[in-house]
Amino acid sequence: MPRPSIVLALASFLAACSSHPGGSNGETPGGDGGGSDGGGADEGGSAIDGGAGSLITEPDQGMQPVYDFMSSATKTLDMTMYELVDTQATALLTKAAANGVTVRVILDQNDEKTDNTPAYDALSAANVQVHWANPTYACTHQKTITVDGTTSAVMTLNFASEDYKTSRDFAVITTDAADVAAIETVFEADFNDAAITPPNGDNLVWSPTNSQTAMVGVINGAKASLLVENEEMSDSSIVSALSSAASRGVDVEVIMEDSSSYQTEFKTLASAGAKLATYAHAAIYIHAKIMLADYGTSSAQVFVGSENFSHASLTENRELGLITTDPAIMTSLHTTLTGDFTGGTPFSDATSTIAADAGASD
Numbered sequence: 124m125p126r127p128s129i130v131l132a133l134a135s136f137l138a139a140c141s142s143h144p145g146g147s148n149g150e151t152p153g154g155d156g157g158g159s160d161g162g163g164a165d166e167g168g169s170a171i172d173g174g175a176g177s178l179i180t181e182p183d184q185g186m187q188p189v190y191d192f193m194s195s196a197t198k199t200l201d202m203t204m205y206e207l208v209d210t211q212a213t214a215l216l217t218k219a220a221a222n223g224v225t226v227r228v229i230l231d232q233n234d235e236k237t238d239n240t241p242a243y244d245a246l247s248a249a250n251v252q253v254h255w256a257n258p259t260y261a262c263t264h265q266k267t268i269t270v271d272g273t274t275s276a277v278m279t280l281n282f283a284s285e286d287y288k289t290s291r292d293f294a295v296i297t298t299d300a301a302d303v304a305a306i307e308t309v310f311e312a313d314f315n316d317a318a319i320t321p322p323n324g325d326n327l328v329w330s331p332t333n334s335q336t337a338m339v340g341v342i343n344g345a346k347a348s349l350l351v352e353n354e355e356m357s358d359s360s361i362v363s364a365l366s367s368a369a370s371r372g373v374d375v376e377v378i379m380e381d382s383s384s385y386q387t388e389f390k391t392l393a394s395a396g397a398k399l400a401t402y403a404h405a406a407i408y409i410h411a412k413i414m415l416a417d418y419g420t421s422s423a424q425v426f427v428g429s430e431n432f433s434h435a436s437l438t439e440n441r442e443l444g445l446i447t448t449d450p451a452i453m454t455s456l457h458t459t460l461t462g463d464f465t466g467g468t469p470f471s472d473a474t475s476t477i478a479a480d481a482g483a484s485d
Contacts, residue, residue, distance in 0.1 A: 177295075177296055177451065177452070178293060178294070178295055178451070178452045178455045178456065179276075179293065179294040179295075179296070180292075180293055180455065180459055181280055181287070181290060181291065181292040181293065181294075182287060182288055182289060182290060182291070182292075183459075185287075186209075186211075186287060188294075189212075189268075189276065189278075189280075189294060190211065190212070190215060192268065192270065192274075192276055192296065193212070193215045193216070193219070193268060193270070194215055194218075194219070195270055195271075196219050196224045196226075196270045196271055197224065197271060198224060198225065198271045198272070199224060199225045199226075199227075199269075199270070199271055199272055200216070200219055200224055200225070200226045200227070200268065200269070200270055200271075201226075201227045201228075201268070201269045201307065201310045201314075202216070202226075202227070202228045202229070202267065202268045202269075203228075203229040203256075203263065203265045203266070203267050203310060203313065203441075203443075204228065204229070204230055204231070204265075204266055204267075204281065204282060205231045205234070205235060205262070205263060205264045205265065205266055205281050205429070205485060206231065206235045206238060206239065206281040206282060206283045206485075207228075207230055207239055207242040207281075207282045208238050208239070208241070208242065208282065208283055208284060208285070209282035209283065209284040210284075211284075212282045213242045213245050213246065213282075216228060216246060216249075216251055217245065217246060217249035217251060220249055220250050220251045221249065221250075225252075226246075226251045226252065227251075227252040227253075227254070227310070227314060228246055228251060228252070228253045228254070229253075229254050229255075229256050229263065229310070229313055229314055230242065230243055230253065230254070230255060230256060230263075231256045231262050231263040231264065232255040232256055232258065232263075233256070233258055233260070233261060233262040233263070234262040234264075234485070235262075236255070243255070252314075254314050256313065256441065257313055257316045257441070259316075260331070260439065260440050260441045261435050261439035261440050262440050262441075262485075263313070263440065263441040264330075264429050264430075264431075264436060264440045264441065264442050264485055265429050265440075265441050265442055265443045266278040266279065266280060266281060266429045266443075267306060267310075267429075267443050269303060269306055269307055269310065272303065272307060273298060273300075273303060274296060274297070274298050274303065275296070275297050275302065275303050275306050276294050276295070276296050276297075277294065277295050277297060277306075277427065277428060277443060277444065277445050278292070278293070278294040278295075278429070279292045279293050279294070279410065279411045279412050279413070279427065279428065279429060280292035280293075280294065280410065281485070286408055286410065289405075289406070289407055289408045290408040290410045291352065291407060291408065291409055291410055291411045291459075291463065292410050292411055293411055293413065293427055293456070295427050295445065295447070295452060297326075297445065299324065299325050299326065301324040301325045302324035302325050302326055302327055302445065303324075304322075304324065305321065305322040305323065305324035305327055306324070306327070306443070308321075308322055309321045309322070309329070309443075313441065320332060326445040326446055326447055327443065327444070327445050328426065328428055328430065328442075328443070328444040328445060328446060329441075329442065329443055330430055330436060330437055330438065330439070330440050330441060330442035330443075331437070331438045331439055331440065331441070331442075334430050334436070334437040334438070334442060334444070335358070335360060335361075335437040335438055337426075337446065338361060338364075338414065338426065338430070338432070338437065339360055339361065339364045341414055341416050341424065341426055341446065342361070342364040342365055342367075342368055342414070342416070343364055343367075343368070344416065344422070345368055345373050345416040345417055346373065346417055346420070346422065347373065347374065347417045347419075347420055348373060348374040348375075348376075348415075348416070348417055348418060349365065349368055349373055349374070349375045349376070349414065349415070349416050349417075350376050350378075350413075350414075350415040350418065350456075350457065350460045350461070350464070351365070351375070351376065351377045351378065351413065351414050351415075352377075352378040352379070352409060352411045352412070352413045352460055352463060353377075353379060353409070353411070353412050353413070353414075353431060353432045354379070354380070354409055354410050354411075354412065354431050354485070355384075355385070355431035355432050355433045355436070356377075356379060356385040356388045356389070356392075356432050357384070357385065357388065357432065357433045357434065358432045358433050358434045358436075358437055359434070361432045361437075362388050362391055362392065362432075365377070365392055365395075365397060366391055366392055366394075366395035366397065367395070368397075369392065369395040369396035369397040370395045370396060374398075375392070375395075375396070375397035375398065376397070376398050376399075376400070376464050377392060377397055377398070377399045377400070378399075378400050378401075378402075378409060378460065378463045378464050378467055379399065379401055379402075379409050380401060380402050380403070380404050380408070380409045381401035381402065381403060381468070381470070389401075389470050393470060393471070398464075398469070399469070399470035400463070400464045400465075400466075400467025400468065400469060400470065401467055401468050401469075401470050402467050402468070407463075407466075409463075410485075412426075412427070412428055412429060412430050412431055412432075412444065413425065413426065413427055413456060413460065414426040415453060415456055415457060415460060418453055418457045419457075423448060423453055424446055424447065424448050424453075425446065425447055425448075425452065425453050425456055426444055426445070426446050427444055427445060427447070427452075427456075428442065428443055428444015428445060429442045429443055429444060430442045430444050431485065
């Protein structure tokens with residue numbers, strides 16, 4: 124199989140993406156919480172890429188690297204987005220269209236139509252081709268931007284400006300030809316509400332087709348460690364797989380908000396030997412969707428994407444992530460997630476705040 128390179132698209136944002144200090148931060152309506160989609164990377168969750176890598180880490184780096192990536196388009200810009208309320212991002216899309224770039228945008232309507240309507244109207248008025256997402260999916264929770272048909276940003280973040288200051292999120296920029304072609308193929312189908320079984324490319328994980336299988340595959344394949352950061356923890360297959368991993372001696376560390384919705388799952392994981400670090404929503408918004416397996420070993424791999432650990436997100440939504448073995452990406456993520464874990468409050472029944480869900484953006 125090919126071994127693609129995951130790289131930054133342009134020198135203009137290389138420096139911004141190459142420095143990302145560790146930290147700790149923390150998404151929710153029906154999107155990051157539930158949905159329908161599945162896809163790529165092998166059914167068993169094995170990663171097949173390598174090479175130089177770059178990562179955007181939020182909130183540490185701010186949104187400028189993402190804005191710069193959008194501004195780099197000279198021919199085409201295709202974006203699928205769960206939530207678009209950031210007026211600066213909307214302005215960049217309209218500016219690109221005014222400059223002759225063919226801009227196409229898919230926005231979720233099943234969860235976020237009210238919040239997305241101002242952006243939809245502004246884009247339509249500026250001759251951007253904007254489309255309400257296929258209602259067949261529980262929601263379209265994917266967060267992806269493709270520039271000039273050659274480079275894609277696969278992200279955990281929404282354009283929800285109210286969350287930028289505290290939301291832990293990541294974006295991987297990939298130029299892998301098979302992955303970018305697959306992303307564009309699915310975009311074309313989704314833009315026209317056409318049925319499609321998403322192609323896997325080299326590294327992709329799609330909902331509703333293969334996300335659940337790929338995620339469980341990563342967990343079941345772990346031999347030494349699993350470092351997990353996710354907004355949700357309600358899918359029974361994920362909870363069972365993580366518990367089994369901890370029981371067989373894998374060092375399982377989980378970083379989440381201390382949500383009232385997942386106290387039962389937290390207790391199940393803790394009783395199996397997993398270690399959990401939690402945050403109050405006001406301190407850091409754990410919105411990332413990351414799973415780093417066996418870091419520091421020859422079998423290390425990491426998942427980054429839009430999928431939450433909920434049944435809807437893995438089996439009903441349109442979602443996209445990827446699994447990579449890129450050393451630079453894994454090292455950066457390990458640094459950040461380790462910092463997040465260390466900075467959190469160790470979970471126990473006694474310390475849990477059992478906070479009400481904050482209603483952030485998935």
